[in-house]
Amino acid sequence: xxxxxxxxxxxxxxxxxxxxxxxxxxxxxxxxxxxxxxxxxxxxxxxxxxxxxxxxxxxxxxxxxxxxxxxxxxxxxxxxxxxxxxxxxxxxxxxxxxxxxxxxxxxxxxxxxxxxxxxxxxxxxxxxxxxxxxxxxxxxxxxxxxxxxxxxxxxxxxxxxxxxxxxxxxxxxxxxxxxxxxxxxxxxxxxxxxxxxxxxxxxxxxxxxxxxxxxxxxxxxxxxxxxxxxxxxxxxxxxxxxxxxxxxxxxxxxxxxxxxxxxxxxxxxxxxxxxxxxxxxxxxxxxxxxxxxxxxxxxxxxxxxxxxx
Amino acid sequence: xxxxxxxxxxxxxxxxxxxxxxxxxxxxxxxxxxxxxxxxxxxxxxxxxxxxxxxxxxxxxxxxxxxxxxxxxxxxxxxxxxxxxxxxxxxxxxxxxxxxxxxxxxxxxxxxxxxxxxxxxxxxxxxxxxxxxxxxxxxxxxxxxxxxxxxxxxxxxxxxxxxxxxxxxxxxxxxxxxxxxxxxxxxxxxxxxxxxxxxxxxxxxxxxxxxxxxxxxxxxxxxxxxxxxxx
Numbered sequence: 434x435x436x437x438x439x440x441x442x443x444x445x446x447x448x449x450x451x452x453x454x455x456x457x458x459x460x461x462x463x464x465x466x467x468x469x470x471x472x473x474x475x476x477x478x479x480x481x482x483x484x485x486x487x488x489x490x491x492x493x494x495x496x497x498x499x500x501x502x503x504x505x506x507x508x509x510x511x512x513x514x515x516x517x518x519x520x521x522x523x524x525x526x527x528x529x530x531x532x533x534x535x536x537x538x539x540x541x542x543x544x545x546x547x548x549x550x551x552x553x554x555x556x557x558x559x560x561x562x563x564x565x566x567x568x569x570x571x572x573x574x575x576x577x578x579x580x581x582x583x584x585x586x587x588x589x590x591x592x593x594x595x596x597x598x599x600x601x602x603x604x605x606x607x608x609x610x611x612x613x614x615x616x617x618x619x620x621x622x623x624x625x626x627x628x629x630x631x632x633x634x635x636x637x638x639x640x641x642x643x644x645x646x647x648x649x650x651x652x653x654x655x656x657x658x659x660x661x662x663x664x665x666x667x668x669x670x671x672x673x674x675x676x677x678x679x680x681x682x683x684x685x686x687x688x689x690x691x692x693x694x695x696x697x698x699x700x701x702x703x704x705x706x707x708x709x710x711x712x713x714x715x716x717x718x719x720x721x722x723x724x725x726x727x728x729x730x731x732x733x734x735x736x737x738x739x740x741x742x
Numbered sequence: 743x744x745x746x747x748x749x750x751x752x753x754x755x756x757x758x759x760x761x762x763x764x765x766x767x768x769x770x771x772x773x774x775x776x777x778x779x780x781x782x783x784x785x786x787x788x789x790x791x792x793x794x795x796x797x798x799x800x801x802x803x804x805x806x807x808x809x810x811x812x813x814x815x816x817x818x819x820x821x822x823x824x825x826x827x828x829x830x831x832x833x834x835x836x837x838x839x840x841x842x843x844x845x846x847x848x849x850x851x852x853x854x855x856x857x858x859x860x861x862x863x864x865x866x867x868x869x870x871x872x873x874x875x876x877x878x879x880x881x882x883x884x885x886x887x888x889x890x891x892x893x894x895x896x897x898x899x900x901x902x903x904x905x906x907x908x909x910x911x912x913x914x915x916x917x918x919x920x921x922x923x924x925x926x927x928x929x930x931x932x933x934x935x936x937x938x939x940x941x942x943x944x945x946x947x948x949x950x951x952x953x954x955x956x957x958x959x960x961x962x963x964x965x966x967x968x969x970x971x972x973x
Contacts, residue, residue, distance in 0.1 A: 450835065640831075641831050641833055645821075645845045646818065647817060648848075651817075
């Protein structure tokens with residue numbers, strides 16, 4: 434017990450003694466993990482928005498009126514039933530001419546000119562609104578609908594735009610994840626570097642420790658604790674900064690309808706904990722890397738014992 | 743207690759520091775290693791501490807062949823051998839008491855044992871009233887006494903001293919030698935490298951003289967006697 438207390442005391446006293454080096458390490462971890470965590474947040478936002486864009490109608494088939502153009506009565510309903518049986522279709526509904534008119538009035542309720550312009554509401558066609566299981570099937574669905582020339586007047590799809598955005602998002606997500614990984618590795622390297630500086634500054638002390646019989650682990654533990662504390666503090670600052678930035682961004686973007694900018698607190702809690710854990714691991718791994726070379730060199734040869742003979 | 747058998751140490755570049763040295767040091771002996779600079783005294787101390795590996799030969803310390811000691815066991819060897827160096831090797835950020843306590847903390851002794859033991863040893867070396875001072879606030883002689891206290895605090899059976907009086911004036915050197923003598927009388931084996939002839943001549947203990955890495959003289963109750971190299 435006294436040994437544990439002693440090792441913790443040593444780590445804290447070393448942190449106090451090397452304030453500037455410690456601040457440098459914490460800032461390095463903070464910057465790299467804030468950027469990495471920021472990349473994860475952007476990634477999550479893109480994911481959320483793609484999901485939102487994918488949700489809803491993907492394909493609209495405008496139909497000829499029943500009783501005209503040789504379209505028999507009941508053709509709309511039977512086409513709907515057929516569409517509903519297609520594998521790629523998640524859901525489909527028929528919007529009648531009357532419903533189309535109600536929808537038109539709702540959309541343009543603040544635009545009297547538009548409402549006045551459409552004197553004959555019967556010109557609005559009935560349509561089938563289709564939601565696909567996967568946006569990638571939109572071409573197949575369009576092709577199948579276009580085969581129904583007798584009933585289908587025109588096929589419109591929002592899927593192409595969504596697919597383009599999805600592809601772009603995928604590239605951005607991959608880049609974001611790549612950036613997060615690179616910055617995470619940078620955090621480890623920076624901690625390793627800092628611990629190496631710290632151990633270099635205390636090389637004489639380490640040599641004396643070895644001289645009186647301290648084992649490598651005994652020497653390592655205070656440095657590992659030091660790295661752990663630096664990693665966790667840097668990561669905590671990074672999580673807090675990104676959370677504040679994201680929260681402000683969400684507030685500022687509340688009026689935007691096209692993009693969702695708010696991420697749930699649960700997501701932040703879950704990923705924040707992971708970033709903290711990563712900070713801790715980066716601190717320990719960085720310290721081990723920083724120490725390994727020095728202690729390997731020093732094994733059995735206290736580096737500061739006079740070399741003359 | 744310490745046995746060297748045909749020990750040779752060749753440094754990188756081919757410098758032969760120790761050449762086929764064989765020695766037997768009994769429990770409780772006080773042995774001076776004397777010789778000019780470069781004669782191999784410090785290298786012998788370093789070899790006995792496994793601070794350097796031997797090139798050839800074998801060394802037994804307290805019954806263990808330390809030339810075949812795995813690296814992870816070296817700390818255990820050093821815990822049973824107290825060391826004193828010319829430049830004191832004290833931790834500058836620790837007080838006198840903390841420097842001495844450090845040797846016990848490494849052993850994992852509880853603080854209830856460390857406190858009284860440190861107090862006792864500081865009494866022995868006459869520094870009880872300076873326990874809270876830092877090394878920079880002490881004279882050279884006082885720093886060396888702290889170093890001796892640290893080396894002896896866990897009562898090791900062996901103490902290796904490399905020029906412990908090298909940085910001290912004659913009066914302070916005598917104080918340190920008195921201290922080492924007292925420690926030796928408790929049964930601790932002491933091996934001391936020095937080229938301080940006044941001390942060697944005054945103490946009249948076993949003298950092992952080295953020249954170019956070889957033992958040229960080994961006398962019980964010997965004198966310093968300058969070698970041809972030193973003349």
